[in-house]
């Protein structure tokens with residue numbers, strides 16, 4: 189990538205050198221577009237670096253571009269269909285293979301690098317190099333204005349003109365590594381609607397006092413079935429749950445958090461696939477074990493121990509427990525209903541749901557109603573499930589846009 193003082197006129201300026209911006213600049217550059225890529229952060233693509241626990245879960249093999257609503261949410265969950273159909277996980281895998289990056293499949297179609305996320309950053313930098321992309325970083329954009337011929341940008345490295353501008357500044361998650369509301373402000377400046385952003389793929393928190401009995405379980409993880417919403421809005425996941433000091437996390441909770449709305453209850457089956465009521469009724473006729481020990485067959489012993497502390501009627505041998513107490517215990521374990529007080533916020537959220545309203549954008553090119561102004565990646569109201577879906581949207585939207593520049 190060239191870092192020389194660049195001329196002040198470009199075909200396109202891409203603002204934000206994260207996953208979407210890097211890939212968009214690279215593809216456009218390789219198609220012959222004269223591109224400038226700018227980013228205000230000191231370090232390049234920090235979010236890719238920390239992604240997937242440092243290994244970058246770069247896509248998901250289970251993504252079905254014909255039915256994106258299965259793995260994406262937003263006011264129009266099918267908006268992303270066109271871009272995802274034209275650049276699939278297999279296409280990105282081919283790029284990764286071309287660069288000789290080793291990877292493996294983990295859980296439910298999730299693909300991770302074998303080494304470090306740095307491999308993917310280097311790959312994107314090399315692709316930008318092949319497209320002769322000019323790259324200014326750190327460089328902040330103070331002002332963006334449209335004139336008849338295109339756009340004028342006032343940046344910390346001088347004035348730049350371009351026919352087209354691509355906003356790839358991501359969402360609000362993890363402010364300490366450079367997240368900003370720049371993209372939403374630019375949308376509003378040009379009269380484009382923004383769906384109110386909110387933290388997603390985020391741990392949920394509970395009232396301190398009510399949570400106190402469970403705080404001791406911090407660090408404990410177990411497979412559960414979790415759900416929220418009613419009828420057609422009902423959403424459920426079978427994943428691992430993690431207890432934290434302030435509430436709940438783990439893949440089950442991160443996934444459901446994107447669908448959870450304030451005030452709504454969560455319902456959790458802590459022993460999925462087990463008929464706890466039937467098992468306890470049978471145990472009553474033949475066992476003298478403490479109820480906590482019976483429960484420990486189906487849930488971790490620490491949880492069983494904490495669980496029975498909630499009711500004195502549960503702190504006795506199963507054969508001495510009343511039928512009603514056993515039924516209540518089974519019911520509560522299989523359908524634990526609780527209302528989170530909030531989320532851990534953008535500090536911990538993996539993504540930001542909401543964003544630039546898809547009704548303002550072309551699903552083919554990602555160009556907005558404001559001619560020559562494009563929005564790609566997480567800044568758009570398209571949010572993927574945990575598991576590589578958000579990166580695949582970044583790559584696919586970047587490519588669709590780059591081909592139109």
Ligand code: FDA
Nearest residue numbers: 204206207208228239240245358366370565566576578579
């Ligand atoms: P991204 O956030 O990547 O890039 C935006 C860029 O814009 C940044 O470089 C920022 O500095 C720059 N910028 C912001 N404001 C600016 C301004 N005013 N001026 C100039 N530049 C500005 N997804 C996935 O699919 N698999 C995974 O494994 C993970 N793991 C993961 C872990 C963690 C901890 C987080 C926080 C997130 C993930 N994600 C993920 C989500 C994924 O990282 C995210 O969806 C993509 O990085 C979004 O790509 P974008 O390019 O849109 O934004």
